[in-house]
Amino acid sequence: MGYSHAREVESLNRSLSEISKDIQVSFEFFPPNSPEMETTLWNSIERLAPLKPSFVSVTYGAGSGTRDRTHDVIKRIQKDTALIAAPHLTCIDAGKEELVQIAKDYWQSGVRHIVALRGDLPNSSEKPSMYASDLVELLKSVADFDISVAAYPEGHPEAPNPQFDLLNLKRKVESGANRAISQFFFDIESYLRFRDRCVTVGIDVEIIPGILPVTNYKMLERFAGLTNVHVPSWMPKMYEGLDDDETTRRLVGANIAMEQVKVLNKEGVKNFHFYTLNRAELTYAICHTLGIRP
Structure with missing residues (x-):
């Protein structure tokens, strides 16, 4: 086992160093709700901007108050950086007009x-009176936007079954979506199986994996519970005993995400979307290993 495993790791690293030229990344941020968070956000954007991501997205929660904050961040990114800024837009808290x-x-x-x-x-x-596929249609009727939609390799928490969820994604693509970005996952098999199933139902856009570098395991448990994401049994063991040791937690988190990215890359994935949680260090380090450099 030892020898073949070592060769596997060696070949992952080698293949990564050879094809890094084709890799593209994108980053997700959320609008700050305090002066400290604002500083953190702009420091992160400044740190990650030189990596020339294909776009950066900015989330917002329900309600128009945060939508305005999202818009402010988007405008400032456009004004002060060379980045392509992509706001999140949801349709359940706004009418068509x-x-x-x-x-x-x-x-x-x-x-x-x-x-x-x-x-x-x-x-x-x-x-809901409107679904994401309706929103995609509406946006395309206004102008020829470049549109990303969400994909759920392990199923949307509200979907009655995986097939229903898959056909829903197909509807979004048929309405005009240009790509799908996946919910974060840690079970790589589930993403690869999902990608294959997308092909079988005729979804022809790229399914970009969403990568969440985890520094805080407690928070991850909460996220995963809300989003139906399977946390493999080896993962909690990695973070055991590190509640008060942020430095080690970050190294562990970076390592898990780097392994993920290497395996996905070997499986032909060329685009990665990072959920940065407004922090740059981990994402920057992972991009560096991917060969994405200023």
Whole structure:
């Protein structure tokens, strides 16, 4: 086992150093809600900007207050950096006319790329009046936006079954989505199987894996619970006893994400989307190993 495993690692590293020229990355940030977070965010953007990501996305929660914050961050990224900024837009907290207005406003302020999502239901018993596929259609009717949508390798928490979820993604693509970005995952097999299933139902856009470098395992457990993401049994063991040791936690997190990226790359993945949680260090280090450098 030892020898063949060593050769495997060697070949992963070698293949990575040979093909790094084709790799593209994108980053996700969220709008700050305090002066400290604001400083952290802009420091991270400054640190990651020289890596020339294909785009950076900015999330927002439900409610128009955070949408305005998202818009402010987007405008500033556009004004002060050379990055392509892509706001998240959801359709459950706005009517069609309002969404058309927001889309026009974004287009006029130079935004060409939007991440189109349904959004979280404030009350899960209600049926949403619009879905992400409707939003994609609406955006395309306003202007020829470049549109990313969400994909769920392990199934959307509300989907009755995996096939339903897959056909939903197909609808989003048929409505005009240019690519899908996956929910974060740690079980690489689940992503690869999902990618194969996408091909079998005729989804022809790229399914970009979403990578979440984990520094805080407790927070991850909460995230994973909410999002239906399977946390492999080896993972909690890696973070055991590190509650008060942030430095080691970060090294462990970076290592897990780097392994993930290497294996995915060997499986032909050329684009990666990083959930940065507004921190640059880990994402920067992982991109460096990928050969993405200023």
